Amino acid sequence: MTQARFVLRESAKTLYRHPTIALGSVLSLTLIFLLFMIFWVAALSTDRFYTDMLRQVQMEVFIAESVTDSGLVRIASAVRSIDGVDSLRQVSKEDARQELARLVGLDLLVGYDTLNPLPRSMILTVKQPSLTVAEMMRIEQTISVIPGVEDILYSRDWLVKAEQTRSAISTVGFAIGLLILLTAVITSSNSIRLMTRARGFGFHQMMLLGAGRFFVAAPFLLEGFVIAGISALFGWLATWYGHTRVEFTQFPIVLPTAKYILLFCLSAAMLGAISGLLGVRKLLR
Numbered sequence: 001m002t003q004a005r006f007v008l009r010e011s012a013k014t015l016y017r018h019p020t021i022a023l024g025s026v027l028s029l030t031l032i033f034l035l036f037m038i039f040w041v042a043a044l045s046t047d048r049f050y051t052d053m054l055r056q057v058q059m060e061v062f063i064a065e066s067v068t069d070s071g072l073v074r075i076a077s078a079v080r081s082i083d084g085v086d087s088l089r090q091v092s093k094e095d096a097r098q099e100l101a102r103l104v105g106l107d108l109l110v111g112y113d114t115l116n117p118l119p120r121s122m123i124l125t126v127k128q129p130s131l132t133v134a135e136m137m138r139i140e141q142t143i144s145v146i147p148g149v150e151d152i153l154y155s156r157d158w159l160v161k162a163e164q165t166r167s168a169i170s171t172v173g174f175a176i177g178l179l180i181l182l183t184a185v186i187t188s189s190n191s192i193r194l195m196t197r198a199r200g201f202g203f204h205q206m207m208l209l210g211a212g213r214f215f216v217a218a219p220f221l222l223e224g225f226v227i228a229g230i231s232a233l234f235g236w237l238a239t240w241y242g243h244t245r246v247e248f249t250q251f252p253i254v255l256p257t258a259k260y261i262l263l264f265c266l267s268a269a270m271l272g273a274i275s276g277l278l279g280v281r282k283l284l285r
Helices: 002-017 019-055 069-080 093-104 133-144 156-197 200-208 213-245 258-279
Strands: 058-063 085-091 121-126 149-153
Touching: 019 156, 019 213, 019 258, 058 069, 058 133, 069 085, 069 121, 085 093, 121 133, 133 149, 133 156, 156 213, 156 258, 213 258
Parallel strands: none
Antiparallel strands: 058 121, 058 149, 085 121
């Protein structure tokens, strides 16, 4: 109990004697963690937007003119049995004609009721795990060998570019996240190092009298833990306040859940404790 009281007292004393350093450390870390939170929210929002766009990806299977109604039922049954297919909607010649009229604004086939040249087709939706280039190509190849299938169309090029863009964003975001965390460690450890200079002589005397290295370093570990934890909380509060003030109609902003926010603050605090250890490593030699 006495040792714990000493650690708490020394930590509070350091923060009290060096308020400008402590405040500067909190502000700088808050800005760093705020930047990290912005990238985190941007990554979550981009992923949600990407997922919503993928849900709109459909595959259209065109049926040969020679296929009978019974053959159409057989093709539909075979397509439904393919792993990854979520739903199937059949489009008749008349449905295709109405869709064409809706797109161009007038019926181009007036007078051709018995000679409708538009093909029959099936529009497929794919389950979420299968909305990848590799899985869509697998489904396309499986459908293409079914007798009676004439052609298959879907947004293949867009899907390839979307996956490449998502991969690039993930890689860049991971690198930026590591850079931000490294900056946080350096900033926090430098602040702790400045605080230890004025009291280094006293701690050396304590070590000469038999105090352990961890006991001497504990106040600074606690200082780093508290400063980084408070900074992470302030960074999250600033992010949440910005979220309440900014809104996009076509691009929803996604915030992390409370569980991940708590883990983020705890991780930031632990990172601050590690920074405190780095800041006093010369003192412990």
